[in-house]
Amino acid sequence: MNLPFFNGKPLSRARREERIFYLFVTPWLIGLVFFWGGPILAALGLSFTDWSGVNFSDIKLIGFDNYHKMFADDLFWQSVTNTVFYAVGSVFLGTIFALFLAVLLNQNIPGIAFFRSVFYLPSVTAGVAIALVWTWILNPVVGLLNFGLGLIGIDGPGWLQSPQWVLPALIIMSLFRIGPNMIILLAGLQDIPQSLYEAAEIDGAARWAKFRNITLPMLSPALFFVLVVSTVGSFQIFVEIRIMTEGGPGTSSFVLVWYLWQQAFVYLRMGYASAVAFILFIVVMILVGIQFWIGSRLVYYES
Amino acid sequence: MTKKTISRRDFLKTAAAASGGIFVFGFLNPERGVASAQDKTLLSFGQTWDAAFRPVQEEFDANWLAEHPDVEIEAVYSTWADHNNTVPVWAAAGTLPDIIYVHGSRVAPWAAEGIITSIQSFVDADPEFEVEGIWEEALRLYRVDGELVGIPYDHGPLILGYNKDLFDAAGMEYPDETWTMDMLREAAIALSDPDNLQWGWSGELDLGAGGAGAFLGGWGGVTMNEDETEMALDTPEARAALEWWYNLIHVDGAGPSQAQAEGGFGDVNGPWLQGRTAMAVVPSWETPGLARDAAFAWDVAPWPEGPVKRETGSFGSGFSITSSSVAREAAWSYMREYLSTEGMSTVWGSTGRGSPAREAAYQSWMDSADAPEGAGYYLDALKEYAVTGGPFQTLAAPEVLDILTRQAELLRLAEVSVDDAVNTIMAEATEALEALES
Numbered sequence: 102m103n104l105p106f107f108n109g110k111p112l113s114r115a116r117r118e119e120r121i122f123y124l125f126v127t128p129w130l131i132g133l134v135f136f137w138g139g140p141i142l143a144a145l146g147l148s149f150t151d152w153s154g155v156n157f158s159d160i161k162l163i164g165f166d167n168y169h170k171m172f173a174d175d176l177f178w179q180s181v182t183n184t185v186f187y188a189v190g191s192v193f194l195g196t197i198f199a200l201f202l203a204v205l206l207n208q209n210i211p212g213i214a215f216f217r218s219v220f221y222l223p224s225v226t227a228g229v230a231i232a233l234v235w236t237w238i239l240n241p242v243v244g245l246l247n248f249g250l251g252l253i254g255i256d257g258p259g260w261l262q263s264p265q266w267v268l269p270a271l272i273i274m275s276l277f278r279i280g281p282n283m284i285i286l287l288a289g290l291q292d293i294p295q296s297l298y299e300a301a302e303i304d305g306a307a308r309w310a311k312f313r314n315i316t317l318p319m320l321s322p323a324l325f326f327v328l329v330v331s332t333v334g335s336f337q338i339f340v341e342i343r344i345m346t347e348g349g350p351g352t353s354s355f356v357l358v359w360y361l362w363q364q365a366f367v368y369l370r371m372g373y374a375s376a377v378a379f380i381l382f383i384v385v386m387i388l389v390g391i392q393f394w395i396g397s398r399l400v401y402y403e404s
Numbered sequence: 405m406t407k408k409t410i411s412r413r414d415f416l417k418t419a420a421a422a423s424g425g426i427f428v429f430g431f432l433n434p435e436r437g438v439a440s441a442q443d444k445t446l447l448s449f450g451q452t453w454d455a456a457f458r459p460v461q462e463e464f465d466a467n468w469l470a471e472h473p474d475v476e477i478e479a480v481y482s483t484w485a486d487h488n489n490t491v492p493v494w495a496a497a498g499t500l501p502d503i504i505y506v507h508g509s510r511v512a513p514w515a516a517e518g519i520i521t522s523i524q525s526f527v528d529a530d531p532e533f534e535v536e537g538i539w540e541e542a543l544r545l546y547r548v549d550g551e552l553v554g555i556p557y558d559h560g561p562l563i564l565g566y567n568k569d570l571f572d573a574a575g576m577e578y579p580d581e582t583w584t585m586d587m588l589r590e591a592a593i594a595l596s597d598p599d600n601l602q603w604g605w606s607g608e609l610d611l612g613a614g615g616a617g618a619f620l621g622g623w624g625g626v627t628m629n630e631d632e633t634e635m636a637l638d639t640p641e642a643r644a645a646l647e648w649w650y651n652l653i654h655v656d657g658a659g660p661s662q663a664q665a666e667g668g669f670g671d672v673n674g675p676w677l678q679g680r681t682a683m684a685v686v687p688s689w690e691t692p693g694l695a696r697d698a699a700f701a702w703d704v705a706p707w708p709e710g711p712v713k714r715e716t717g718s719f720g721s722g723f724s725i726t727s728s729s730v731a732r733e734a735a736w737s738y739m740r741e742y743l744s745t746e747g748m749s750t751v752w753g754s755t756g757r758g759s760p761a762r763e764a765a766y767q768s769w770m771d772s773a774d775a776p777e778g779a780g781y782y783l784d785a786l787k788e789y790a791v792t793g794g795p796f797q798t799l800a801a802p803e804v805l806d807i808l809t810r811q812a813e814l815l816r817l818a819e820v821s822v823d824d825a826v827n828t829i830m831a832e833a834t835e836a837l838e839a840l841e842s
Contacts, residue, residue: 124416155518155519156496176832240663240666259817350814350817351814351819367489367806368802368803
């Protein structure tokens with residue numbers, strides 16, 4: 102048998118496996134460095150410059166001026182407020198709704214695969230197409246949503262044309278794409294050993310007690326993952342704003358990514374936009390860190 | 405017989421070889437845009453034409469190339485909506501075409517960034533290129549520090565469009581040059597029947613490109629001072645103008661709400677386009693669409709005279725040679741013919757695409773099939789009372805325009821009062837202008 106040699110000494114099987122592991126993971130690592138880490142470091146560097154994003158020769162170091170300007174900008178703080186409002190609403194409602202759907206779809210009845218596919222379909226549909234359709238659904242005069250509300254005697258609000266209701270409208274729209282979260286929670290539900298429920302049945306536990314004491318703890322790793330991923334995603338909302346509201350009416354749907362996109366590509370302030378982007382990165386990392394800290398105390402891992 | 409399997413090592417070798425091959429092929433692939441023959445100059449042209457108009461462009465290019473066989477033209481397309489964001493990306497990547505479309509609001513910032521550059525030397529050295537024949541208000545958009553950085557190809561005013569069918573049904577006289585804003589208001593109220601989805605006025609309230617001149621000028625209001633260093637909206641004249649339009653829509657009920665317009669008709673200008681509105685602002689560049697899509701009889705009339713004077717806004721677009729162009733001579737050779745009287749008449753005038761930036765080429769548009777009967781009123785406006793206004797000379801122009809547009813939208817939605825809108829515009833736009841100076 103021929104063995105691979107390295108420096109004249111035969112490698113152990115474990116070392117060979119290790120080398121093959123690094124060989125396979127290298128493309129992803131290269132992507133991580135060049136397409137994620139590199140741009141983040143570049144954004145950090147550019148955040149200390151006055152640069153339009155056009156000519157590299159025009160880059161000028163200005164220290165923390167961009168950050169001072171950002172924290173003094175009312176529109177920046179409004180963007181933060183709007184983003185946090187949207188994130189809290191979409192993550193909370195989205196997770197609840199995804200869990201509800203997952204529980205509903207966690208049944209062994211004929212045709213359940215069809216329903217699982219139907220609820221997942223919006224997730225594979227182009228965001229722009231969904232945004233255009235929801236522009237019509239949310240139309241205050243002829244939209245489906247207000248039509249449905251009208252059937253039960255409620256006079257629907259202006260939705261996308263109301264500064265007070267535009268963010269709630271976007272939160273409602275975000276529920277349309279909870280398919281991936283639903284699938285993850287469904288997989289988590291199906292991973293819960295039935296023996297636990299049987300034992301609970303024997304002890305006379307009611308349905309809610311089983312859900313609270315078995316389902317939720319056993320599902321906590323999946324729930325934790327869904328919360329983290331949803332939080333990160335909600336802070337990056339852009340396509341819906343670009344297609345449906347452009348930050349309006351007025352500035353009522355100005356969110357952080359829309360704000361920094363305008364600064365970078367409309368007003369040609371790439372340095373300032375980089376500062377905003379870096380702050381967004383820090384905020385999201387802090388939130389994820391907080392979630393992991395809470396998770397270490399509340400998430401139950403069988404192992 | 406032993407079944408042949410692929411070992412892990414063989415798989416890795418094959419995958420690495422394939423990846424390396426693709427990588428190398430990418431480097432060896434000829435760079436896009438390099439001239440196919442060494443003796444031809446490659447001229448790239450960044451355009452935003454829709455597919456329907458491209459044959460016109462291609463025909464012009466073919467005729468021009470027949471007289472300039474030493475040049476090869478490469479058309480680079482982006483959509484009009486994305487073009488203003490695409491050009492800075494091209495510039496950053498070093499892939500700017502030689503000639504690009506430049507919207508009037510982007511001239512100052514792009515010139516400041518070195519994306520486009522002065523062509524004054526070409527103009528000065530080419531007495532046959534009659535720059536004097538271009539509307540001065542159009543040239544003003546493309547002049548930076550006294551030098552031309554582009555040449556406008558179209559320039560049009562905003563004047564009054566009206567639905568002849570609705571006027572006929574009501575037995576009312578069409579608008580004409582004697583009309584004042586008060587007469588517009590009376591007619592709009594008389595022609596409004598919201599319960600039957602009919603309005604006298606389109607509901608527009610615009611402070612953007614050309615809009616400020618139309619909606620404020622008649623009252624003597626302006627958005628900025630002449631050198632565009634300060635906001636000038638906080639005047640009794642401007643407030644009076646905004647109150648007038650606001651009341652026309654929300655108090656007189658003569659215009660649809662934004663929700664009604666978008667809801668019933670798919671677009672904020674839907675009621676006008678579908679013949680449910682008696683009057684609207686019709687810039688010259690919207691006439692081809694109306695000619696094609698309007699299912700009602702329509703025409704245009706002079707913009708009504710306001711309490712102080714008759715004034716409207718005008719705006720346009722043009723083309724520039726980029727600073728990174730290595731084919732500037734060829735680019736000017738192309739532009740001087742493209743933007744000559746004959747070029748404008750051929751490409752934009754006679755096709756009905758829009759109102760050319762030259763008075764000499766205007767007749768070709770007025771004679772085109774798509775031009776309205778009253779097309780001459782656009783010419784009158786350009787000669788007598790249309791102003792480009794601002795903000796277009798300041799580097800803060802895009803931001804100030806966004807601020808104006810946001811508050812105009814809120815006014816149209818009746819979400820803010822005129823006082824609040826003016827105060828907000830003054831505060832935010834002043835901050836944007838002061839940030840430039842610091």
